[in-house]
Amino acid sequence: MRAVVFQREGQMELAVLPDPVAATGEVVLRVHACGVCGTDVHIFHGHLKEGVNPPVVLGHEIVGEIVEVGPGVTQWQTGQTAAVDPVVSCGRCEFCQIGQPNLCPTATVVGYSRHGGYAEYVAVPASHIVPIAPKAGLKGGILVETLACVLNGYERLGFEAGRTAMILGAGAVGLLWNQMLKHSPSTYLIQSEPVAFRRHLAAQLGADLVIDPASESVAERVRAVLPEGVDYIVDASGDPRAVEQAIPLVRKRGTFMIFGVCPKGSEVRIDPHEIYQREMKIIASKMPPRKLNQAARLLESGKIDYERIVTTVRGLGEVAAALRMFEQERDRHVKIAITPQG
Ligand SMILES: [Zn+2]
Ligand SMILES: [Zn+2]
CATH class of the missing domain: 3.40.50.720 (NAD(P)-binding Rossmann-like Domain)
Known part of the structure; x- marks a missing residue:
């Protein structure tokens, strides 16, 4: 598959990686779109290193269609559209136990600790996706994570x-x-x-x-x-x-x-x-502890005007350009979506 791989500070490239395979408890999504976030810019410039695990595919605001379900996954089927909760917490520590996985000290993040959404496919834990109606489109879909925050x-x-x-x-x-x-x-x-x-x-x-x-x-x-x-x-x-x-x-x-x-x-x-x-x-307030379902329902309801917030859609080959636009062309772009179909 085509994917944008972050190598080191200031270096990112479009590469061909093996297609991901769903391990036990995982699903593979065909990425519809992935939002560009300030966090990506910080990682690209080397300002954020904590938990970043290069070479890694960036992108954590992901929506896509399930194309494979791994062993042990019973609640999902191929063909469903889902958005990703990128914070994969341990589930066992004190904060996870009180429903605050955003504060888990050993949490990993899809999109910089492990491969993320600037790719054609991504494998994620089935416990960390939520359904979203296709009518919300890629613009509504990429905002699920941000709205959950x-x-x-x-x-x-x-x-x-x-x-x-x-x-x-x-x-x-x-x-x-x-x-x-x-x-x-x-x-x-x-x-x-x-x-x-x-x-x-x-x-x-x-x-x-x-x-x-x-x-x-x-x-x-x-x-x-x-x-x-x-x-x-x-x-x-x-x-x-x-x-x-x-x-x-x-x-x-x-x-x-x-x-x-x-x-x-x-x-x-x-x-x-x-x-x-x-x-x-x-x-x-830091990151979204388990609010993604509510965020997805709100975006489906049409009460959040995502069309005006997602101003720009670009292809996988333009991720580096999109990061530049995000930083330097704030008078034209707000949320930028990257889509492998573009
Ligand atoms: Zn973000
Ligand atoms: Zn934990």
Whole structure:
């Protein structure tokens, strides 16, 4: 099969590998599509090494059709469409036992610890796929994993009806958060994003106010409409400066959620006195513990506008170009899908 193999920092190539075979407990998917994620870019540049096992086929936002079921797999049949839960946890440690496999210390990840979805076929544990209706298409299918992450964050946020919210960033993650909060009865939704194209999408999808943090004062614009601050602020930018700017904008009793992945070792200044005075919470959410079924149902329901979020579809031969586009052409592309059929 054709597959895009990550060799080492800065080096990735389209290669021919043997077709995978379903081992006991596994299925083989014919990949319909695989989403390009910031994580892939970090791995490509060598910024993320933990758990990365080259030479390895990257890509963890996978949807495909089951073409082979391995020994011992009874609940799946060939021909079914499924999305992949890429975090393969041990199932035995304390965190796995309490239903938090995202915190499992020995978890491996499909798409960098083991071969992923920038390929014609991928073998995955049958316990780590969920069904998704073909009508969601490749665009809905590749968002299952990302939306599952957002659903985990949404649950942890404990959003209360009638409150106000703000999202920092309007990439795929920020736009999915937009849709979750738009469908919740929030009274006012603000989104900040430096790229005009993405601000435009955020406004189209439901933000009441969009702010350009590069040319406007976020604090002034927020205070002009919500003088007391915002009840819930979610960082979906992974930008420490955005986090630092926004924490003082949380309203009394409000919550700030760290959801975007800031670079390791980054620091922000906070005033503990203010945190105390406002009795605010700072919480975080990491990866999707078992929310993929709900994410797939939501994408099938048509309530999440994935057509606008997945802006771009490219072939396997263009993965390196797609990573470049992801980084440098943020004004034209949001979520990019790679499809072996392209
Ligand atoms: Zn991802
Ligand atoms: Zn575990």
